[in-house]
Amino acid sequence: MERFQYTRARTVSEAIGIAAHSSTAQQGAPVRYVAGGTTLVDLMKLGVERPTHLVDINKLGMNAIERTKEGGLRIGALVRNAALAHDPTVVRDYRALSEALLSGASAQLRNVATTSGNLLQRTRCMYFRNTAMACNKREPGSGCSAINGDNRTLAILGTSPHCIATNPSDMNVALVALDATIHVQGPKGTRTIPMQAFHLLPGDTPDRETVLEPGDLVTHITLPPPNARATSRYLKLRDRASYEFALASAAVVVEVAGGQFHYVRLAMGGVGTKPWRMSAVEERLTGAAVDDATIRDAAQLAVRDAKPQSENGFKVELAQRCLAHALRLATGLASI
């Protein structure tokens, strides 16, 4: 870890004012906001993040969960993962979000980690986290060690010749399926970003992970009013029973009417370089009969563009089984 300046911000504008001087809000940012610190401090100890100035935003409030006037939900950026997962409204109306949060990390981490921190969680790619090894995300232009390396846990969707790292967040997958909106305040004012557009594909700049600019502070996230007739679920597949990142996961929001898929929102985790919206599959399913054949066909479509790496070919099959089973759970075709 290197020496850094530490400021506990008293107001949102003070925090933004300091961070606006950062050269970037992406990898290599000299100024970082710190909330729970569960990702950032870890990466600082590893020498992956080397900010010279930390702006502590824990005293800025932003920790309420409230109904919006449209009937949706407004989640403060500093709401802790545990509080969000156990919020009665979330449990009742946005079950996939609660299930996603509770499937991630450990109880201790969830007590500390925040909503915006989870949103901005960095990849667990082992080469990104090891400064002795090449990584384009950490050191642009140094190369990607994961391609032809130990890439069992990495992405099969959205990869580029420069990066195949997965977005590790469970929460993000649910937020994509739930059509969340990210609210940002920056030096030039406030703006909103659809969740699906918040994270970037690696392309040839894998060091750029989000659309955030220097000084941008995520203040809250909103969810649209819940579809009362829909069921939402999150299914996570991994080696052990807890405390492990997903090999494949799926968030599904499904409304069935007259034996047909009437409303479908699907997103997957563990397989994409960003939380992966399955729009084409949603289209295919909408209006189709709810049965095993339809679901199998949809699952195949989900991995149509998959590009397996040297050691993660199994994810092509696993992702299909994951999505299919999440759909079976949400439609009552399966109970466990």
Place this chain on the structure above:
Amino acid sequence: MSRSKALGAPSAPKVLGGKLPRIDGPLKVSGRATYTSDISLPGMLYAVPVRSTIASGRVVAIDDRVARKMLGVRAIYYRGNIRPFFRSGPAQGFSGLIDEKRPPFEDDVVRYYGQYVAVAVAQTMEQAKAAADAVRVQYAADAHNVERRLVAEKSLETDSERGDAEGAFKSAPVQIDQTYVTPTEVHNPIELHATVAAWEGDRVTLYETTQAVMNHREVLYQMLGVPKENVRVVSHFLGSGFGGKLWPWSHSILAAGVAREVGAPVKLVVTRQAMFETVGHRPRTQQRFRLGATRDGKLVSMQHEYLNETSILDAYKEDCGEATPFMYSVPNLRVASALARRNIGTPTAMRGPGAVPGLFAMESAMDELAIALNMDPIELRRRNEPLQDESTKLPFSSRHLVECMQVGAEKFGWARRDPRVGAMKRDGLTIGWGMATCSWGAMRSDAQATVEIQRDGTMSVTTATQDIGTGTYTVLALVASEATGIPLDKIDVGLGDTTLPPGPISGGSWATASVIPAVSAAARAAVRSLLTLSTSGKNAAFAGATPDDLHFANGRAARKSDPSSGVPLGDVLARANVRAAVGSGQSRTTFGGEESRKYSLHSFGAQFAEVTWQPETARLRVSRFVSVIDAGRMINPKPARNQIEGAVVMGIGMALFEEARYDKRYGAPINSNLADYIVSTNADAPAIDVTFLDYPDLVLNELGARGVGEIGLAGTAAAITAAVHHATGVRVRELPVRIEDLLRA
């Protein structure tokens, strides 16, 4: 000296075989137990090693100009600017053992990734880490070899042989010929390895995370080049070791060396990442196992050929054939082995070394044979139960393997098993059942102990063995209480210090068996001494009587013929003007001893696993486990059960999760953290039913007690993979079982 008092422990006249919570429990749960990295001394500095980032090559230059000038930095040491270390000479028995024999900085050659090439010393750990990161090391890299597939470096050497194994195999009506692989596994005790070294003149005290203080001193005095009596090693509590903390590792020598150079105490804590590189691991094994049998399931041939990886300099052998020659009755047998050199850190013993990977191969092959014969796997083993150890032609001191299987089958409900793959269902899931047997050696090593009975009625028990979390403090208090009648809350046990009477290593599951006879004898000797004092001298309480006329009970010496004649022990000692009644005891090793020439000494057991399998999601979990262990008499069944349960949880990790993977290009163990090296979590631990048959093995010691630290891990992975096959039809011969394997179902 930190000692463990019997804090509020219940006392009863007959305590052995009860269920006593560990007496050091209150200290541990209240945070008052001092572990090595908790030690903080005045003026103490921190050392952080610089680890090589190549796996093979040479150090060409080290540039420490920036690092030296950093805040708080006292020194940067490397080959050439620090007093060189010696190698320690060959071990004698279990004294003087070290697996990585090359001391740090001996030459400029790098032979594995993470090898220490320099060390930074600073006022705080953070400053030392920053300085270590700022040291620029220039390497000339050579090609390295971390290949997974093992090839013997020379022809196989025979470990054990009888009859004509090859000929009998060829003519056997039923044959199994398979290769089984176990991966590199890292011990990963939750407590990091650590050393605090403090010199006073030419004497050094090492606070060390060690399972063997006496051995540590034996090695370190030689490597530091000081007289043996100048080295004291202390280890009061250990956050477990699993074998990884048995023998010294290079950080300990380094800490002692830099503390000598800087003239201040130095703390060095090994990071989790470095623990994948420099403190040993269970090496990868590749085992070809061949079985020949008659159609009615009688074994006619058994061949076990195995390889294990080792480091470039050290020939560590993982003795996979340990149990093979005696487990079953078979007239023709051959066990042979060889090594494969790799640019990796030196391997070391990990819980059940040899037997654990070896039994995975043997018991998997037996399961495959049972299936080939269409025979119940318990019946197959029953038909091959030996009457004696066929490799040594010696009787077993105590073997109840068949009973283990019978009891286990009953507890597990084995009779309800439908052997067809995937045939058993419950709650919408497929169920798989599997079983395997297990074994671990029953041994004893030399041990000495001292017992002192004080005037105030308290008693101290001291011996330089260790409590590595297994309950040694508690067991020794129990034994001493049993021998003297002094209640547990008046007993103080002192362990883990080379100033105490020499005690055994905490390894091989023999610490308990070794030290119990010594403590028991010492306690009896102390009582005898008290009774002698009662009868001699002008103020003697029982002048004219002989010690044989007296007995000691309830803290009093009394005539056997007249229990009301009792004199408190404090009075006895005061009248004799003696501070304390002292007794010493010792026990001898079984290694090369009379017992081992007359008997084959082993523990046995049977493991039963149930898995649940959801084909739709390829989700497999261990849902139930039954372990029946024949390991002599249980002195304290509660921590003993704890040992078996912990081992089973570790076995689930071995079967389903654990593997250290080396990156081919960098030569580094790449998943060197607890997020990427997957071990079992609580959520992976099923209900575990442990039964001890509790037949005393009186050949081994007077109480008939053997150790149970390792046997619970043996056979566990084979039972689980058998259950996996039963549920899914997939036979996994290369651990761990992965989702990739199961997707083939």
